[in-house]
Amino acid sequence: MRLEYFQMIDRVLAVGPESIEAEALVPAASPVFEGHFPGYPLVPGVLLVETMAQAAGYLLLYRQDFARMPFLAAVKEAKFRNFVPPETRLEVSARLAHDGSGYAVLRTGVARGGQRLCDAELTLRTLPFPTPELEAAMRAQAERIGLAAAPRP
Amino acid sequence: MASAFDRIADIIAETSDVPRETILPDSHVIEDLGIDSLDFLDIVFAIDKDFGIKVPVETWTQEVNSGQAPAEQYFVMKNLATRIEELVAAKAANG
Numbered sequence: 001m002r003l004e005y006f007q008m009i010d011r012v013l014a015v016g017p018e019s020i021e022a023e024a025l026v027p028a029a030s031p032v033f034e035g036h037f038p039g040y041p042l043v044p045g046v047l048l049v050e051t052m053a054q055a056a057g058y059l060l061l062y063r064q065d066f067a068r069m070p071f072l073a074a075v076k077e078a079k080f081r082n083f084v085p086p087e088t089r090l091e092v093s094a095r096l097a098h099d100g101s102g103y104a105v106l107r108t109g110v111a112r113g114g115q116r117l118c119d120a121e122l123t124l125r126t127l128p129f130p131t132p133e134l135e136a137a138m139r140a141q142a143e144r145i146g147l148a149a150a151p152r153p
Numbered sequence: 154m155a156s157a158f159d160r161i162a163d164i165i166a167e168t169s170d171v172p173r174e175t176i177l178p179d180s181h182v183i184e185d186l187g188i189d190s191l192d193f194l195d196i197v198f199a200i201d202k203d204f205g206i207k208v209p210v211e212t213w214t215q216e217v218n219s220g221q222a223p224a225e226q227y228f229v230m231k232n233l234a235t236r237i238e239e240l241v242a243a244k245a246a247n248g
Contacts, residue, residue: 073191100201102211103194123194 001025001051003032003043007141008051009058009092012150017096019153020059022145024051024090024110033086043084048118049075052108056094056122058147060104063096066139068126073103078120088112094122102126157204157241158234164199168192178231183224206240 001008001024013021026043033041057070084090091111098105102125109119129135142148155163158178166173171186182188188196197208213236216222226232 073194098198098201099207100194100198101207101209103198105198123198125194 001027003027003030003047006050006054008047008054009145012058012145012147013091014153015059015062015147015150016152017063019093019095020055020062021153022055022058022092024092026084026086026088026090028086030086041086043088045078045080045118048080048084048110049078049120049122051090051092051110052094052118052120053122053124055092056104056106056108056124058142058145059094059096059106060124060126061138061142062147063099064126066135066142067128069129069134069138070104070124070126072122073125074123076121076123078118080118082112082115082117084110084112084117090117097121156234157238158230160203161196161200161234161237162230164203165196168195168199176230178229178234180230181225182228182230182233184228200237204237204241206237206244208237208240 001010008024009022010025011023013023032044032047036042036044053072060070089112093111094106094108096104097107104124104126106122106124107119108122110117162173162176165171165176165186165188169188169192171188176186180186182193197210200208213227217224217227227236
């Protein structure tokens with residue numbers, strides 16, 4: 001994870017049409033930890049939501065073969081069950097709950113060693129890529145985390 | 154079984170802050186009920202689940218924005234209910 005660059009997903013472990021599993025390694029140090037919190041570094045809950053949203057987004061990119069860009073539209077039932085300190089290996093998952101017209105609803109979660117840390121129901125809108133630069137950047141990020149090469153769940 | 158109008162009105166009342174009794178057949182979902190696009194997404198999700206269909210809201214929006222269809226065709230409650238009934242019938246016909 002590069003928290004300050006919003007690069008939350010490090011590697012896709014498995015992906016299929018309905019679900020994705022990914023890995024995220026919390027760094028030992030980040031400017032984020034200087035403020036959250038001084039002397040007691042924790043990954044902020046909002047960044048855990050972003051981590052789940054990115055896993056959900058990569059699943060939709062995979063499903064739609066990069067035809068459209070997913071944008072986070074709603075967060076429901078978000079629960080943060082435990083603290084996430086530096087140097088934690090996170091297992092991030094997203095499962096498609098409903099594939100709508102121009103939107104999708106996904107059940108997402110973050111775990112550590114199989115233990116649930118947080119979960120949420122996310123709604124993502126999908127829109128045509130607003131710029132070619134964004135599409136190229138998303139394709140490069142997907143390549144970096146091995147989206148296309150990941151095995152099926 | 155309640156009518157499509159009643160089921161949709163119930164969904165809107167449960168999903169948004171709109172009182173059920175103010176939702177009438179001639180109510181415009183956006184102009185009269187004050188539903189914004191994000192709330193409408195929630196409503197569409199609930200309709201999709203409740204009726205077992207996929208409301209083509211993107212196509213509708215494109216038709217309205219391009220002037221191919223008046224907004225009332227999709228976003229006035231009685232017409233919305235008719236559109237949903239058509240989608241349910243089409244799904245049943247296609248198996």
